[in-house]
Amino acid sequence: MKNKIFDIVKQADRNIWKNKPRAYLIILGIGIAIACLIVGFFIRETIIHVNYKAFNNTSDNVVMIEVSGSDSEKLITVLDNYQECRYNLFGRKTSGNVSFSGVNIKIAINTVANFSEVMTFPSREFIGATQNTRLVRGRLLNQADKIGSENNILINEGYAEFLFGSGESIGRTLTVSNIKYTIVGILSETDDVKRNIYAIDNVIKNRLDRAIEIEIYTVYNAQETELIALAIFGHTASTETLNKIKGDLKDAGVLFPFVTCRAEQERYLEAIGEQSTKTTNIIVNVIMIVMCLVAVTLMYFSLRDRTKEIALRKSFGATDFELIAFMMFEISLIILISALIFVPIGFFVGLIVQIQMLSPIGGYLIAFNLSNAVLSVLIVSLVTLSLSLVPILLAIKSKIADVLRFN
């Protein structure tokens, strides 16, 4: 068995390189397809952000902060100066997409990939539909909450358990920035949505006419005695204020002190809206064309060059299964080589494209989303393997005598 596998690997490797120009061509084709898909994912993500902004252009801007090094304490001081941006943390450590290790703190608080976690909900139905959550107990927020004096909120079930030790927390209160909030409903949680608070926006900031989900991230030092950093999803004020925040954050050692400016954003939105649609279409079309070219190239070469080889191998005793496995493995190996070369290229290009598209509305730091790379490679693998299977099966089913010309 071990020998057999070794043979298959050896044969596949030998067959790939026996015609080097063809091997390079196929690797290039598949690689470009993978890279294009990754770039496509970057752009799609960008479009989501732009669309969000278009939908929500009167609401929050998101400040994305990455902190590292020993300036964290200074940062807290800076952040303390902007109380209007800060939602308190109930005095406890919360979980979040935060990485930190020991005393040498490296913190990444929220990323653009998690952008959708900060959303506005124009209607109560939208909460469940968008977040894939459902009401477990209590009730959803409604118009009465918006105009009423009660500061009513919803929280996720897991968060309720975390805070109160049980899901039975209807009617209990939370204090956030010295304001008391009453829990009126518990929402189910998903893998993505676990510890969130949902409140009518005006309850918190008295500015928006819709509900807003607030996500809070905190990071403590290794001894868990000191608050080191927190993530902010707050309202931004004027350009001047933003610039001041930006400058202060920079002084405090924030690596990427990008802060959105609504005025610039609105100007940009109109232009980018049309442009982004066009760009997306172009990218999608390019991907489709490249994918088709790759598939057609593979099919062409498989049919043209490999039919004789397949018939020959059959004549020497290869079974259909051995031949399919042999060919599929060979193609998989080509895909693997292509992925190793072109995934980094795809990320690099995608990153540049996304930064270019987003910098006018705030300059987001882009998250390295490995799942997109995996998905891209999977898509290309599936398309290539399934399209290649057709000519391979045709070749296998062809009569040996016809191909090898005993006639």
Next chain:
Amino acid sequence: MSNNIIELKNIVKKFDRMILNELNLTIKNGSSTAVLGETGCGKSTLLNILSLFETFDTGEYLLNDIDVKIQKKKYPKIRNENFGFVFQSYNLIDGLSVSENIKIPLEYSDKRDCGEESYYKELILKLSLSDKTESTVDTLSGGEKQRVAIARALINKPQIIFADEPTGNLDTKTKADIISLFCEINKNFGTTLFVVTHDQNVAKAMDNIYLLEKETGKLKKA
């Protein structure tokens, strides 16, 4: 068990006309047989049937006294263990080296053992390919290609080699070399030979010569 490696009994094969009509043939172990015939008489069809590349309509095909029809699922294995093929157009895989081409049948063989490498060396020595083993087959002459094809046919130590116009693409001198090589293989390795040819010189070198008649679809001893 008889000394016959192959026995065809009343084989009938029709396409748009009768190609083989109740054809009978016996091939003895270690013998060499040539089949002559005009173009389109059915020589290749006969070869395809013998090689298990094609089925026949009626009749009986015994390989080592066993009816092949009841072993249909084992055809790849039967081909690998018992048959070697030499084609007129060589059918080598371009881009692969001489040694890689020769060893292809071994990739599907259950009989691989430690003696395989010494047998391979003996073969390439006998076929004068020792200095060419790492060359890609695209760079070889016609005669060399056919020698590679013969080595490939022999690598699995088959009982019988089927050859289709093995000298069809070769010049006169190379033809003579290949013919004597076939005779040597037949003698030294004891491999049975079955050759379909137009070439009288090839046929003359074989123990048995048959003529396949287009009109009757039967074999006639020549």
